[in-house]
Amino acid sequence: MKNAQATAPRVPGRRLWRLALGELGFAARYGIIPLYGLLTVVYLLMLSVTPPQSRGTAGGVIILTDPAAMGLFFMGAMVLLEKSQQVHCALAASPVRPWEYAVGKAVPLTAVGLCVALPLAAFAQMPLWGVALATVLGSFLFSMLGILVATNSDSLNRFLIYSIPVEIVAFVPAMFYWFGSSRSPLWLLHPCAAALALMTRDTGLWLWATLSLLVWNIAVFPLCRRAVERYFIRLGGVRL
Amino acid sequence: MKTVLVAFRQFLRAIWGDAMLAACLVAPILMAVLFRWGVPRLEIWLTGLLGAQRVLSPYYALFDLFLSLMTPLMLCFAGVMVVLEELDDGTAKYLMVTPLGKKGYLFSRVGVLTVASIVYEMVLMALFTLSGMPLWQNALAALANALVSVSVAMMVVGFAKNKVEGMALVKLSGFFFLGYVAAYFIARPMGYLAGVLPGYWLGLMALDGSPWWAAPALAVAGAWIALLYRRFAARVLR
Numbered sequence: 001m002k003n004a005q006a007t008a009p010r011v012p013g014r015r016l017w018r019l020a021l022g023e024l025g026f027a028a029r030y031g032i033i034p035l036y037g038l039l040t041v042v043y044l045l046m047l048s049v050t051p052p053q054s055r056g057t058a059g060g061v062i063i064l065t066d067p068a069a070m071g072l073f074f075m076g077a078m079v080l081l082e083k084s085q086q087v088h089c090a091l092a093a094s095p096v097r098p099w100e101y102a103v104g105k106a107v108p109l110t111a112v113g114l115c116v117a118l119p120l121a122a123f124a125q126m127p128l129w130g131v132a133l134a135t136v137l138g139s140f141l142f143s144m145l146g147i148l149v150a151t152n153s154d155s156l157n158r159f160l161i162y163s164i165p166v167e168i169v170a171f172v173p174a175m176f177y178w179f180g181s182s183r184s185p186l187w188l189l190h191p192c193a194a195a196l197a198l199m200t201r202d203t204g205l206w207l208w209a210t211l212s213l214l215v216w217n218i219a220v221f222p223l224c225r226r227a228v229e230r231y232f233i234r235l236g237g238v239r240l
Numbered sequence: 241m242k243t244v245l246v247a248f249r250q251f252l253r254a255i256w257g258d259a260m261l262a263a264c265l266v267a268p269i270l271m272a273v274l275f276r277w278g279v280p281r282l283e284i285w286l287t288g289l290l291g292a293q294r295v296l297s298p299y300y301a302l303f304d305l306f307l308s309l310m311t312p313l314m315l316c317f318a319g320v321m322v323v324l325e326e327l328d329d330g331t332a333k334y335l336m337v338t339p340l341g342k343k344g345y346l347f348s349r350v351g352v353l354t355v356a357s358i359v360y361e362m363v364l365m366a367l368f369t370l371s372g373m374p375l376w377q378n379a380l381a382a383l384a385n386a387l388v389s390v391s392v393a394m395m396v397v398g399f400a401k402n403k404v405e406g407m408a409l410v411k412l413s414g415f416f417f418l419g420y421v422a423a424y425f426i427a428r429p430m431g432y433l434a435g436v437l438p439g440y441w442l443g444l445m446a447l448d449g450s451p452w453w454a455a456p457a458l459a460v461a462g463a464w465i466a467l468l469y470r471r472f473a474a475r476v477l478r
Contacts, residue, residue, distance in 0.1 A: 081328065084325075
């Protein structure tokens with residue numbers, strides 16, 4: 001039996017799939033999914049009292065700052081809870097690779113974010129494909145940033161403090177882009193402005209906005225993978 | 241009392257080290273400055289853009305009320321996060337069996353800052369009020385919102401089994417802000433449905449200029465505390 005297990009063919013991505021499913025289960029058990037169900041209803045109510053011509057603008061702000069940025073808000077608690085439960089010690093000794101751990105955390109939050117963003121986009125009559133793309137790429141980026149900050153934080157309070165500058169750098173320029181009069185393509189270099197550009201009906205910007213978000217994701221992912229690797233290595237105050 | 245003060249000092253040192261205390265003290269000031277000088281500028285821009293005489297100015301008291309709730313909530317969150325951390329890693333249990341006791345532990349983590357927040361909020365509002373809110377309204381709002389922040393702390397600590405659930409509940413506490421919005425945007429008697437939120441009555445107090453609306457605000461905030469106390473006690477004080 002033991003021998004059969006050892007020689008069983010390795011299914012690519014199976015471990016990642018299980019990690020993601022496990023995280024999704026935790027998100028449901030810890031109240032993140034019910035909370036976002038409730039928030040979707042509240043956001044829809046808020047959009048319904050917004051004048052129809054401003055719903056797209058309000059919807060863009062809501063989607064960017066909440067469902068897409070969920071990873072940045074919850075990642076600290078998720079990583080620090082695992083730390084206090086010593087889950088990381090088990091993970092560090094298991095075959096799970098740092099990149100699988102990071103992606104396994106980002107995928108479920110992205111899926112939940114998408115389930116919130118799409119009804120809001122439909123109600124605000126925003127382009128669904130653009131919103132979906134912005135939410136997926138934005139949420140993945142925010143989750144990576146969340147892991148980067150969380151693996152460098154010793155406490156929840158410290159995580160919250162460290163995430164403030166990230167939020168300021170992410171959201172303030174994006175709000176200037178969204179509410180300002182300048183629509184220069186240079187704005188698309190900023191990932192959140194690029195995400196907002198994907199939520200407009202100006203499809204001419206979509207390709208560049210998608211490229212910008214992809215480049216940001218590709219740039220941040222190795223940093224995040226390395227941060228998790230370092231985090232696993234220095235667990236318990238000793239190098240494993 | 242001495243043990244509570246010692247525990248509070250240790251707690252202050254911890255959140256000072258995390259820079260959380262500084263953030264909790266500075267964040268309401270930043271928000272107040274942004275409201276006091278940013279919102280009137282935004283109003284000028286919006287009236288020019290929309291060709292209307294007034295866009296935001298009828299809601300200046302709403303901004304004041306937001307600030308009035310944000311101040312105690314920020315300070316309460318700092319305490320709640322530490323309690324969640326200490327419940328998760330087991331430190332809380334050890335502290336509760338010291339002469340500090342369970343109630344002393346909670347008072348040192350949440351109570352002292354909440355009481356301090358009343359004074360802090362009143363000073364901030366007196367300096368930065370956007371609508372020129374009178375002192376009596378300011379004091380009543382500070383008192384009611386301090387009770388709201390206590391009920392939020394009870395809700396988070398009482399229901400959250402760990403940090404992740406705590407963060408979800410912290411997010412849920414944003415619903416308390418909806419009471420103000422309901423007072424301004426939902427006509428009475430339909431709006432009374434939002435009366436389960438203390439902010440609704442504070443919104444009516446600001447709208448009508450009558451101090452009597454503070455009575456249901458205080459009563460509802462007290463009812464939230466009474467409702468959450470059993471759960472909270474079961475989790476922490478058992």
